[in-house]
Amino acid sequence: MTVAEPHAAEPPSGFDHGRIEKAVREILIAIGENPDRDGLRDTPARVARAYAEQFAGLGQRPEDALTTMFDADHDEMVLVKDIEVMSTCEHHLLPFHGVAHIGYTPNEKGRITGLSKLARLVDVYARRPQVQERMTSQIADGLMQVLEPRGVIVVIEAEHMCMTMRGVRKPGAKTITSAVRGDFRTSEATRAEAMSLILRG
Numbered sequence: 290m291t292v293a294e295p296h297a298a299e300p301p302s303g304f305d306h307g308r309i310e311k312a313v314r315e316i317l318i319a320i321g322e323n324p325d326r327d328g329l330r331d332t333p334a335r336v337a338r339a340y341a342e343q344f345a346g347l348g349q350r351p352e353d354a355l356t357t358m359f360d361a362d363h364d365e366m367v368l369v370k371d372i373e374v375m376s377t378c379e380h381h382l383l384p385f386h387g388v389a390h391i392g393y394t395p396n397e398k399g400r401i402t403g404l405s406k407l408a409r410l411v412d413v414y415a416r417r418p419q420v421q422e423r424m425t426s427q428i429a430d431g432l433m434q435v436l437e438p439r440g441v442i443v444v445i446e447a448e449h450m451c452m453t454m455r456g457v458r459k460p461g462a463k464t465i466t467s468a469v470r471g472d473f474r475t476s477e478a479t480r481a482e483a484m485s486l487i488l489r490g
């Protein structure tokens with residue numbers, strides 16, 4: 290079993306609270322608000338604290354999430370479904386949210402990771418300005434790099450607030466992205482098995 294550093298959701302290095310506060314104050318003025326009124330006085334600092342959480346993944350690497358690995362006598366698919374994903378679209382800085390499904394086939398040593406670590410890996414990439422496609426690939430590549438499994442499949446289903454509360458205004462539209470690596474890419478049967486488990490309600 291390998292145990293590395295813990296994985297706190299700390300702001301990334303270079304994160305500048307004061308600068309965010311100034312910028313948010315400017316935005317409030319620019320929309321015609323009074324940033325000094327009661328309800329808004331603390332808003333710039335609140336937004337800076339919120340961004341420190343929302344973008345904490347910028348300071349993290351996949352190995353910060355995948356801290357626990359075991360060699361188990363298991364070389365068949367492991368799949369964790371319905372991992373909640375909350376991210377921020379990099380085009381509008383509005384949230385998108387949904388679920389991730391992550392599967393992998395352990396390598397010949399039977400190396401597996403703690404189930405919660407897969408959810409932590411999602412957060413490493415979700416807590417950044419993102420597009421859903423890139424996040425999906427990064428999760429797959431991060432898992433391949435650190436766990437060295439025979440293959441990985443990542444499927445993400447999400448709803449984007451930038452399509453819901455503004456712009457085209459289509460609530461309920463879901464974007465589904467997938468990334469397959471290793472045997473999920475080369476073997477149609479392995480991929481089909483995973484997809485049938487993922488699609489089963």
Ligand SMILES: Nc1nc2c(ncn2[C@@H]2O[C@H](COP(=O)(O)OP(=O)(O)OP(=O)(O)O)[C@@H](O)[C@H]2O)c(=O)[nH]1
Nearest residue numbers: 378379380381419420421422449451452455456457
């Ligand atoms: N492929 C992809 N597109 C995204 C994602 N998040 C937001 N978008 C899209 O990014 C695009 C940005 O388009 P632009 O035309 O530059 O911006 P816009 O004028 O605000 O676009 P509308 O949203 O259509 O009003 C929009 O079509 C969004 O729906 C994502 O994760 N992946």
Ligand SMILES: [Zn+2]
Nearest residue numbers: 378380381451
């Ligand atoms: Zn957007």
